[in-house]
Amino acid sequence: MAPQTRQRILDCALAMFNAQGEPNVTTNHIADELEISPGNLYYHFRNKDDIIEQLFGRYEERIGAAMTVPEGRLPGLEDIWLQLHLVFECIWDYRFLYRDLIDILSRNRRLRMRFARILKRATDNASSVIRGLARAGIVRASAAEMDALATNILVVATFWLNFGASRGDQDESKSIRLGIVQVMMLISPFLRDAERVHLNTLSQAYDD
Amino acid sequence: MAPQTRQRILDCALAMFNAQGEPNVTTNHIADELEISPGNLYYHFRNKDDIIEQLFGRYEERIGAAMTVPEGRLPGLEDIWLQLHLVFECIWDYRFLYRDLIDILSRNRRLRMRFARILKRATDNASSVIRGLARAGIVRASAAEMDALATNILVVATFWLNFGASRGDQDESKSIRLGIVQVMMLISPFLRDAERVHLNTLSQAYDD
DNA sequence: GTCTATAAATGGATAGAC
DNA sequence: GTCTATCCATTTATAGAC
Numbered sequence: 104m105a106p107q108t109r110q111r112i113l114d115c116a117l118a119m120f121n122a123q124g125e126p127n128v129t130t131n132h133i134a135d136e137l138e139i140s141p142g143n144l145y146y147h148f149r150n151k152d153d154i155i156e157q158l159f160g161r162y163e164e165r166i167g168a169a170m171t172v173p174e175g176r177l178p179g180l181e182d183i184w185l186q187l188h189l190v191f192e193c194i195w196d197y198r199f200l201y202r203d204l205i206d207i208l209s210r211n212r213r214l215r216m217r218f219a220r221i222l223k224r225a226t227d228n229a230s231s232v233i234r235g236l237a238r239a240g241i242v243r244a245s246a247a248e249m250d251a252l253a254t255n256i257l258v259v260a261t262f263w264l265n266f267g268a269s270r271g272d273q274d275e276s277k278s279i280r281l282g283i284v285q286v287m288m289l290i291s292p293f294l295r296d297a298e299r300v301h302l303n304t305l306s307q308a309y310d311d
Numbered sequence: 312m313a314p315q316t317r318q319r320i321l322d323c324a325l326a327m328f329n330a331q332g333e334p335n336v337t338t339n340h341i342a343d344e345l346e347i348s349p350g351n352l353y354y355h356f357r358n359k360d361d362i363i364e365q366l367f368g369r370y371e372e373r374i375g376a377a378m379t380v381p382e383g384r385l386p387g388l389e390d391i392w393l394q395l396h397l398v399f400e401c402i403w404d405y406r407f408l409y410r411d412l413i414d415i416l417s418r419n420r421r422l423r424m425r426f427a428r429i430l431k432r433a434t435d436n437a438s439s440v441i442r443g444l445a446r447a448g449i450v451r452a453s454a455a456e457m458d459a460l461a462t463n464i465l466v467v468a469t470f471w472l473n474f475g476a477s478r479g480d481q482d483e484s485k486s487i488r489l490g491i492v493q494v495m496m497l498i499s500p501f502l503r504d505a506e507r508v509h510l511n512t513l514s515q516a517y518d519d
Numbered sequence: 520g521t522c523t524a525t526a527a528a529t530g531g532a533t534a535g536a537c
Numbered sequence: 538g539t540c541t542a543t544c545c546a547t548t549t550a551t552a553g554a555c
Contacts, residue, residue: 108520126334126414129548143521145550205410205476206334219479244500247511251496258493259463261477262470268413269469271427285466288459292452292500303455316538337530348540353532355538 109147111137113161116154120199125155125207152211159214162197166221169193170228177239178232180298183290186232187283190260195279198264222257229253233290242293252289259286284309317355319345321369324362328407333363333415360419367422370405374429377401378436385447386440388506391498394440395491398433398468403487406472430465437461441498450501460497467494492517 115137119128130151134144148154169189173182194201208215230253236242237249244252263282272278284306291302323345327336338359342352356362377397381390402409416423438461444450445457452460471490480486492514499510 124414124417127417130550131548140522141549142523142551146520150549202413203411205473206332206414208477209332209335215479218477222478245511247514248496248499251493251499251514254493255463255467255497258470258474259466261474262466265413266466266469269416269426270430271423285459285462288456289463289497291456291459303453306455306459338532339530349531350533350541351539358531 108139108143112139112144112147113154113157117158117197117199120158121197125199125203130154155207156211156214158197159200159217162193162200163217163221165193165196166190167224170225172228172231172235178235179239180236180241180294180302183232183236183287184283187260187286188279191263191279191282194260194264201261201264202268204261222261226253226257229256241295241298242290243295244293248293252293255289256286259289280309316347316351320347320352320355321362321365325366325405325407328366329405333407333411338362363415364419364422366405367408367425370401370408371425371429373401373404374398375432378433380436380439380443386443387447388444388449388510391440391444391495392491395468395494396487399471399487399490402468402472409469409472410476412469430469434461434465437464444498449503449506450498451503452501456501460501463497464494467497488517 112133116128116133119133119136130144131141133154134141137144148157169186171186172178200207204218208218230249233242233244233249233253237244260282263285264278267275267278267281287302288306291299291306294302320341324336324341327341327344338352339349341362342349345352356365377394379394380386408415412426416426438457441450441452441457441461445452468490471493472486475483475486475489495510496514499507499514502510
């Protein structure tokens, strides 16, 4: 009953971090919740930061998988919807990281570099998809606008959950869908009329 | 030499919170820095949260002053530039609040409500200015797009500094200007051609 | 691998003298 | 108003038995 103790600790830590916020969860809380001793927890992990780093590794792999540009063809709007779903669901599953992002990164140089790398890759990925949409004739924008758009997509995606929390949103179950729509509405004004009208209609349906 | 001790504590706390992050500054650190005793600090403030609440009061007043719609005339783009400068400079001066926003709000119900109220007012203010620009014929957008735009302006303004930090931006002195441009670029695609081209040119000048 | 016990350090906060 | 002294609670982390 416990060769998987290491994994149970990680799973429990993730759940508690997400529920209560990483700064409010101590190693003792995690041990208590799992009904194991603090000593046992420290047998498996050097310290709290070690646990966070392992969870970050999982996150890194998952978000990396969500960043792909269609191969051998131009992207369409449906590709964007799908990709946003993957990204937002990953962010949701590791939301503790985003909740206290700056504080967590400030304590760990390695994580700081790894997260910066992810943001860079994500921005490049967004840029690439946007240029694909432009080549497909679906969007029309200047180079400066496409750069700004890619960055703004990243800002909104990264901090949407925090925005919802700071504005006092009650229904957390809606936040992913609302976030996706919010990002799509960043793209809306650059679309051809047909897609633009369609999206505006859709956005109201997604809102309910 | 100290009827203004209370103010000195607030000033020092603000500077240290901004420099090191609120979670990393204790009441003892503040007392040390001011070369007063912890007991003295606790004579002036009930606890650390009390200090934060007072600083929040200052912030609230300042950000409130930045939210005004021009009276008796329609707004132009210059009004937006000015207002964004006021808002971003206020955010910069109280950046500790934004750095650990969710954690700070989670610990204090009153602050949570007050910040939600500010965000609400700011979004209404943005909406109102955007509708003014539409009435002036400067922007063209659907109702859904104007709502989404107002929200996205708030998201980007609120979390721009955090985005810069998480992506590893080195030169903090540029962050305000870059943030303002980034918000303007949210508006860009809705502008008439003349203003839109002008803004795209400007955005490169601001970038240097 | 896991537990008990506990050290060591920190942070928040107060009592009481001056 | 300010200081000294100190307490209490929490948190991280380790030693050593089982």
